[in-house]
Amino acid sequence: MSFDQSLQRLNAAMRRVANAQATLGGAPATVQVVYDNGHGVSLDTMAVLRPRIALAQADAAGIDVESDVQIVGGPAYTVQTVEPDGAGWVELSLRLAA
Amino acid sequence: MSTAHLQATDAVMAALRTAPAVADKIARGRAVPAQLTADTAAFVRLARSTGNSLALDGSATTWHTAIAIEIGARAAAGEDAHEAVDTVLQAAYTRICATEPAGGAWEWAEAPEIHWQIDEADSTVGLVTLVLPITHITGSNLTPFNT
Numbered sequence: 001m002s003f004d005q006s007l008q009r010l011n012a013a014m015r016r017v018a019n020a021q022a023t024l025g026g027a028p029a030t031v032q033v034v035y036d037n038g039h040g041v042s043l044d045t046m047a048v049l050r051p052r053i054a055l056a057q058a059d060a061a062g063i064d065v066e067s068d069v070q071i072v073g074g075p076a077y078t079v080q081t082v083e084p085d086g087a088g089w090v091e092l093s094l095r096l097a098a
Numbered sequence: 099m100s101t102a103h104l105q106a107t108d109a110v111m112a113a114l115r116t117a118p119a120v121a122d123k124i125a126r127g128r129a130v131p132a133q134l135t136a137d138t139a140a141f142v143r144l145a146r147s148t149g150n151s152l153a154l155d156g157s158a159t160t161w162h163t164a165i166a167i168e169i170g171a172r173a174a175a176g177e178d179a180h181e182a183v184d185t186v187l188q189a190a191y192t193r194i195c196a197t198e199p200a201g202g203a204w205e206w207a208e209a210p211e212i213h214w215q216i217d218e219a220d221s222t223v224g225l226v227t228l229v230l231p232i233t234h235i236t237g238s239n240l241t242p243f244n245t
Contacts, residue, residue: 041131046170048219096220098176
């Protein structure tokens with residue numbers, strides 16, 4: 001099995017560890033995502049959430065900064081950063097939609 | 099009796115807590131951050147103090163002490179952090195300016211400072227550090243000299 005094939009299998013398997021579904025960019029289709037609300041502390045003083053989702057890059061086609069992300073049954077977000085790992089997986093940091 | 103330094107922070111916190119309190123959470127130090135349920139917070143802490151002995155035996159020292167008030171505010175989604183923290187900053191500064199120094203043991207000195215910081219999370223957080231210089235005199239046990 002080639003390295004590329006291994007990555008494809010790994011990324012396909014990662015969809016099975018998803019803990020949420022989301023719609024991206026206003027599209028009606030849902031995709032499997034790993035969702036983390038990212039509880040943390042800002043500037044040593046304020047508890048904050050730094051939500052992120054991770055998903056297969058193939059499922060994030062056309063998604064860029066400022067795209068809409070709706071967690072099914074959860075909050076609506078706007079994409080802050082797009083962080084591809086170069087191997088078919090991408091993480092998106094999110095902020096609450098205005 | 100606690101040190102004049104601690105008493106100064108007591109007075110600042112009392113001023114900020116006087117109803118209506120300027121923030122959802124007001125505390126000394128910042129070991130425990132304001133939780134998600136608090137949209138605004140003010141943390142009072144001693145920043146630094148430099149002394150000038152008035153007597154060789156150390157029985158009286160004039161101190162120039164900086165008290166920092168760290169003011170945090172959570173902006174609403176799509177809101178600007180400077181705007182969010184501005185209301186609390188204004189309320190805190192107004193409250194401090196209206197506070198009488200405690201019994202002459204300390205007085206507001208010149209050159210207060212304001213520092214702004216911003217952080218991006220699920221919404222924007224603004225943090226303002228208000229540094230208030232005070233001048234006070236203590237005895238050799240660091241209690242206010244005139245008490």
